[in-house]
Amino acid sequence: MQGGHVTTPFGRRPMTLALVKRQVAVTGITPSKSVDKWRVFRDVSEARGALGLQDRSLAVLDALLSFYPDNELRQDAQLIVFPSNAQLTLRAHGIAGATLRRHLALLVEAGVIVRKDSANGKRYSRKGVTGEIENAFGFDISPLLMRAEELAGMAQQVAADRVTFRRARENLTICRRDVRKLITAALEEGASGDWAMIEEVYIRLVSRIPRAPTLAEVTTILDEMDLLRGEIVNTLEMQQKTQNTSTNDAQNEHHIQNSHTESINELEPRSEYEQGETSSENRRRKGETTRTLPLGLVLKACPDIGAYGPGGAISCWRDLMNAAVVVRSMLGVSPSAYQDACEAMGQEDAAVAIACILERGGQINSAGGYLRELTRRTERGEFSLGPMLMALLRLSGKNGQVSRVASSASAGPSRSRAR
Template sequence: MGYVPITPFRRTAEAVCVQRARVQSAPAPLPVVSKWDILSELTEARAAFGLSDRDISVLRALVSFHPGTDLGADPAKLVVFPSNASICTRLNGMPDSTMRRHLAALVASGLITRRDSPNGKRYMRRSRGTATAFGFDLSPLPRRFAEIAEAAEAQRSLQEEIAALRETLSLMRRDLLGLLESLPEECQDAALTLSEDTRRLLRRKAGLPELRQREAELSMALTHVPPAEVISTEEMSTNAAEYEQHYQSLKKESSDSEDDPSWYPMQSDIPGSENALAKKKAEAIPPRIALRTVMSACPSLNDYAEGPIRSWSDLVRTAEGLRPMMGICRASWEETKRHMGQIEAAIVMAAMLERFEEIKSPGAYMRGLSQKAARNGFSAMPMVLALLRREGTAQYSPGRAA
C-alpha cells in the first residue's frame, strides 16, 4: 500500500487516535509472536486495557482470520478483511450491532487499527503482483506484546495477593470466633459484628484496599485478647466439639420413650410456684449472643418462619412451630424451656435444625441438653460458634478469585 490512511471512513477521529495511528503506521521492525500467546496474555490483562471478556472474544474471532500462527512474520498479511457476517458467524451468531460495539472498544484501546478503503468496504485488491488489503490491522498486537505481558504479570501478582489475603482473613475470623469467650464482655458484641461482616465480605469479590482494611480491623480485634486468658488448643477443641459430643453420648438414650411420664411438668411448675418464678426470671435474662449472629449461623430457620425473624419473640414462636416437625414431644420441650429459658431453648432448636440429618434422635438429644442445663447450666453460644466456624471454613476455597 503506497499510502496508509489515518482517519476512519465517515467517522470522526480524536487527536489521540490520529497520533496513535501515525505511530503504528511508521515503518518499524515487528517482533514475531504467536497470536495465541498474545490472546492468552491479553485475557489476563484485559482490565488494564479497559476491555471485557466479550471484547476478547471478538478479538479472538478477528485474529482467527489471520493465516498462520505467528503475528509479525509477514507484515503484509497483518490486515484481515472479514465481513461483519463472517465475524458474527465465528462468534456463534452474535448480533451485528453488538459485534460492532465490541470492535469499536478494541479500536479505542489501540490493540487493532482500522484500514478503511475509499468506500469503507473491506477487501483485498491485487494489482501487478502486489496485494493491498483494507480492513483491520493487527500489527499493534505484536508491537505491544511486551506491554501486554507486563500487565498480565501484574494482574496475576494482584490475584495471588488477593487470594492469600482472603485466606488470612478466613483464618483470622476463625480465631476471633474461637477466642470470643476470652474477650472482655463489652467487646464481644463488636467482635461478633466484625465476624459477620467479614463473612459477608468473603462471599463477594472485594478489592485489595478493602481486604487490607478488614485485615487491620481483625488484627486490632485480636489484640484485645488478654494473653493470660487465651484458651488452649485443647480447651477450644472441647468447646467447639461440644455439639458432637452430645450426639455421641445420646446414642444409648435414643430408645427412651418420648412419652415417659417422668418428663411431664411437675406440680411445682404450676404458675406461682418457686420453679415457675425461677423460670420467668431465667427467661428475662437476655442471651449473650446477638440475634443476627444466631440467624447467620442458622439460616434454615427462615424457611419455617411465618415472616422475617426480627426479634427474640419471633425466634421463640418459630421454634414452637418447628418442635413437632422435628419429632420432639411437648414434655421434653417444656422441660428444656424450664431449665434453659425459652430464648436459649429456641436457639438450641435452631442449631439442631442446621444439623438435623446428623442427629438420629432429636428428642433424646434435647433431653440430654436439658439435663445438662439442670445440672451445671447451659449456654448455646458454643453451638452457634461451631456452626459459624463450619460455615466460614466451607465458604473459602484456595485459589478462588476474589
C-alpha cells in the first residue's frame, strides 16, 4: 500500500489538520490486515446518518469500490483507485457532475476516502518495468480497511437504536391508546375526578409529538404519557376502593341495627386506645378514613393547593383529594407511595400531607421520600398533621386566624348536638 507521506489537495481545495490526521492514520494499519470491501460498504451504508452521508454518497462509494479489482482490501495491496469523473458518472447511474463532486467531498469529509492528488490534479497510475503499479493518484480507500472495526460498531449501534426507537414508538402508541380510552370510559361512566384537566394534559402531550420524532423526543413523551396513565389508573383504583369501603360500612351499619344481641364489650367503656382510633392499623382494619382537621384550616395553611382544584378552587374534601392526586404527579411522588400514605393516614389526611409538601416545596429535596417517611412515622404513631399545619400558619403570618377557624370548627358539632 502506498501513502507513507502526506499530500495536499490540488487547486483551491484547502488543506486542514483533519486531512493530515487521516492521511497519517492510514499509514498505521495493522500488518497483514484484510477485510471484505462489500462488508465494509454495508457497514458504511448502515451508519450513513452518523457519518453525515446521503444515499447519493453511497452510490459514489459503490462506484469507487467497483474500480478496485479484488473483493478483499489488504494492508499490503495498492488501495488507490483512479477513475475519471466520466467513468464514475457511468457507474454511479448517470449522476450529474456537480452532484458527483459534492458527494466525493462528503466522503472525504466523513473520513471514508482520502484524496491523493497529482501535480496537475489528474488521476492516473505509473507502472514499473515489471508492469506493476509503482505510484497512483486518485482516491485512497485504505481508510475503509483502517476503520473496519469502528464502522462495524457504528452500524451495530445504529441497528440497535433503530430497534429501540421502533419499540419506543410502539409503546407510545399503546400508551396513547390506553390513556385515550381510559379517559373516554371515565367520562362516559361518570367517574369522579377532574377528567377535563386530565384530557387537556393528554392533548398537550399528543401535540408535542413531532412529525419525524427522534428517539430522545419519543422517550421523553413516553415517560410523561406513562406517568399520566399511571395517574388515571390510580385515580380509578382509589375511587373503587372508596366505593367498596362505603359499601362495607353500609353493610356493617345495617347488620348492627338489625342485631338483637348485645355484646358485653359494647356495654362496657372502651380503653383510651380504643376510643381514639388513631392507629393506622385500626384504620386499615376497619376500612375507615379519618378527618381530624377543618378544611378551612388546611386551606389557610396551604393556599397553593387551591390552584389545582376543579376550576382553580377547593370547596370540599373531595376537591382537595382530587387536587392532591394532580399535585402528587407534579411533585414526582409515585402512586405506590401515595397509596401507602392513604392507607396509613386516611385519604383526607394524605391529601393534607401532599398540600403541606407542596407549600414547603422549596425546602424538600425529594417529595416522594418525605411522604414515605411521614407514612412510616404515622404507622408508628409518631406523626400528626396538626403541628405541621400550625407551623405553616405561623410562617405565613396567619396566627390570628387559627383560633377563629378552630372555634368555628368546634362550634358546628355542638350546635348539631344541641339540635
